[in-house]
Amino acid sequence: xxxxxxxxxxxxxxxxxxxxxxxxxxxxxxxxxxxxxxxxxxxxxxxxxxxxxxxxxxxxxxxxxxxxxxxxxxxxxxxxxxxxxxxxxxxxxxxxxxxxxxxxxxxxxxxxxxxxxxxxxxxxxxxxxxxxxxxxxxxxxxxxxxxxxxxxxxxxxxxxxxxxxxxxxxxxxxxxxxxxxxxxxxxxxxxxxxxxxxxxxxxxxxxxxxxxxxxxxxxxxxxxxxxxxxxxx
Amino acid sequence: xxxxxxxxxxxxxxxxxxxxxxxxxxxxxxxxxxxxxxxxxxxxxxxxxxxxxxxxxxxxxxxxxxxxxxxxxxxxxxxxxxxxxxxxxxxxxxxxxxxxxxxxxxxxxxxxxxxxxxxxxxxxxxxxxxxxxxxxxxxx
Numbered sequence: 001x002x003x004x005x006x007x008x009x010x011x012x013x014x015x016x017x018x019x020x021x022x023x024x025x026x027x028x029x030x031x032x033x034x035x036x037x038x039x040x041x042x043x044x045x046x047x048x049x050x051x052x053x054x055x056x057x058x059x060x061x062x063x064x065x066x067x068x069x070x071x072x073x074x075x076x077x078x079x080x081x082x083x084x085x086x087x088x089x090x091x092x093x094x095x096x097x098x099x100x101x102x103x104x105x106x107x108x109x110x111x112x113x114x115x116x117x118x119x120x121x122x123x124x125x126x127x128x129x130x131x132x133x134x135x136x137x138x139x140x141x142x143x144x145x146x147x148x149x150x151x152x153x154x155x156x157x158x159x160x161x162x163x164x165x166x167x168x169x170x171x172x173x174x175x176x177x178x179x180x181x182x183x184x185x186x187x188x189x190x191x192x193x194x195x196x197x198x199x200x201x202x203x204x205x206x207x208x209x210x211x212x213x214x215x216x217x218x219x220x221x222x223x224x225x226x227x228x229x230x231x232x233x
Numbered sequence: 234x235x236x237x238x239x240x241x242x243x244x245x246x247x248x249x250x251x252x253x254x255x256x257x258x259x260x261x262x263x264x265x266x267x268x269x270x271x272x273x274x275x276x277x278x279x280x281x282x283x284x285x286x287x288x289x290x291x292x293x294x295x296x297x298x299x300x301x302x303x304x305x306x307x308x309x310x311x312x313x314x315x316x317x318x319x320x321x322x323x324x325x326x327x328x329x330x331x332x333x334x335x336x337x338x339x340x341x342x343x344x345x346x347x348x349x350x351x352x353x354x355x356x357x358x359x360x361x362x363x364x365x366x367x368x369x370x371x372x373x
Binding site for chain 1 (some may be wrong): 341
């Protein structure tokens with residue numbers, strides 16, 4: 001063969017075959033088999049340098065890949081944990097939603113809705129819905145919304161309660177708000193909330209007393225009415 | 234608040250046009266109990282129907298000299314702003330003729346929608362059911 005300027009390296013075809021085989025192992029993530037194949041030949045020539053370079057590269061690749069897999073497993077575990085937590089939160093939210101509108105029939109035809117905690121638009125909508133449905137289901141004449149458990153009230157919250165009272169009145173029942181504490185009373189006056197359409201009383205007890213007094217009056221009225229009619233006849 | 238209200242109003246317009254175009258003639262029965270008039274509305278309340286009701290109700294109030302008018306809307310699932318206006322008008326004109334108007338059985342969903350829309354139903358009385366409305370009218 002004629003001599004050229006570029007030095008040639010002659011390699012036995014088996015060694016070349018071996019390298020190709022080793023790289024094919026590396027491509028399917030079999031890094032150990034790949035390395036053992038690359039290190040099989042003990043010859044020291046230019047081609048063996050390539051083999052060494054390859055084996056270093058493959059070793060690095062293997063380590064990087066293993067690291068990545070570890071990170072991935074960790075991430076998956078974290079994700080699973082997060083999902084479980086989200087599920088718990090959702091369950092708790094549903095539980096809170098159910099607990100947030102306890103409606104008690106304190107007297108025949110009198111419903112009481114004690115409100116505790118923060119009232120936002122969503123919660124107030126749910127409360128109104130439940131209250132209205134219960135009023136219709138039980139044919140209650142009066143609904144007492146007891147807000148003893150509320151410490152602070154802003155314009156928005158006050159607005160929710162006014163809307164609730166108006167919706168109750170639309171059904172034909174009466175809505176009374178009881179248990180407004182001094183702080184709230186001052187705030188409401190200060191920010192100028194118009195509570196004219198809403199009857200307010202100091203406590204649940206007063207509200208109940210009012211109801212009893214009114215029913216009594218109604219009965220007396222009815223009796224006198226029928227007595228008058230009979231005398232007319 | 235502005236956007237949904239607008240959408241409701243436009244809905245009610247198109248619905249109005251549609252109903253006006255309908256050739257179906259329907260009349261709500263007006264029942265007399267002692268000196269009260271009772272209308273039990275068992276279908277959806279369309280604009281045309283409500284207007285017809287208003288006219289025939291006024292006539293009946295005059296002829297029977299009624300003391301009270303009771304509209305049972307427990308079967309009505311949609312009450313829009315126009316229907317509310319008609320109901321308010323009925324309430325006002327009935328009062329001019331010396332009677333009182335009671336709307337009974339408004340559904341919870343309807344009540345919530347009316348309040349959310351900011352529509353007032355203030356010219357009529359409301360009662361939970363027919364029984365309570367009659368009881369109150371008796372005492373007048």
